[in-house]
Amino acid sequence: MAEITWEEPFCGEGNNCFRIGTDLEGNAYIALAGQEDHYLTDTREALRTLIRDIKAGRADHLL
Template sequence: MRTSQWQKSSFSGEGNACLYVSALDSATIRLRESDEPDTILTTTPTALSALIRSAKAGRLDHLGTA
């Protein structure tokens, strides 16, 4: 696997609740959390964009309720 720079989300504060993102190329985005840096989620820009749009629109709000 190629190495790439990890960038911390601008919405992450200080501490252990940070989200990092890295792009291997124009078709592959990797995400990891500071608490579990060895666990990496790989996705595409299109899929990540759809997830972010859905979250912003509130279409995922029901997932956080018990």
């Protein structure tokens, strides 16, 4: 299992908290805070794209 470095939890108002993590091999991880054993993983670039799209409102239909 990869050694994941988790950032502090991000909590939206009235929403679950989530955490973003990275490893030394260039992978990015996202998980609900407290459930870091159950994460989604992809490349760091894919995570950057996801975050940019969310900020731009292109993922609002998923929320």
